[in-house]
Amino acid sequence: MGKSSKAWLKIAGAACFEVAWVIGLKHAATPWEWAGTVLAIIISFYVLISASSRLPAGTVYAVFVGLGTAGTVLADMVWFGQPFHTGKVALIVLLLSGVIGLKLATGDGAKKQTKEVS
Template sequence: MSPAIAWLLLVVGGLFEIGFTTCLRFVDGFRNLPWTLAFLVSVSISMGLLAIAARAIPMGTAYAVWTGIGALGTVMVGILWFGEPLGAARLLLLIGLIACIIGLRLVAG
């Protein structure tokens, strides 16, 4: 697999991580079947894509980027859709997280 495809799969997997963490808000102890199914599908796709991407990207880098995308996206979902606060400190930390994700991509080789 080409490195470009591996990185694309990793990013898509990170986006599905945002999906499964968002679903967790609604699963209600896994009693809400539609949200539970959405969670299970999202987590399966997300981790499957991470596993595939990690064949071509160093595992530590792949995991850190995957987690970073998921964390950043989940925070953004919280801010945009659930009214969570965005203060100056939180914004600076998110910018730092973005810089770390980009930095890991640049040094991964």
């Protein structure tokens, strides 16, 4: 697996931790839950910063926020009883299409940037 592929996986992992800390901000009630929320924030941003050393920062952040937003909305519907709305799901699909488009458009540029840095 190439270095830029690992960076994209890091972004996906960071987005998962983003979903965890966003949920924690809303639902944490005990000191242990708050500690978990803070830990998720630290891990999320550490991994995000790590990934941005290999890929363009603007694209990394847009993908991170897009995946985190989609994950948070889906988690609200699946685990916290938020009502399912077709329009919401359609907008998530549109958001993810943009995120995938950014990833595809950045693929070649990231390889060139990595070679120049190395």
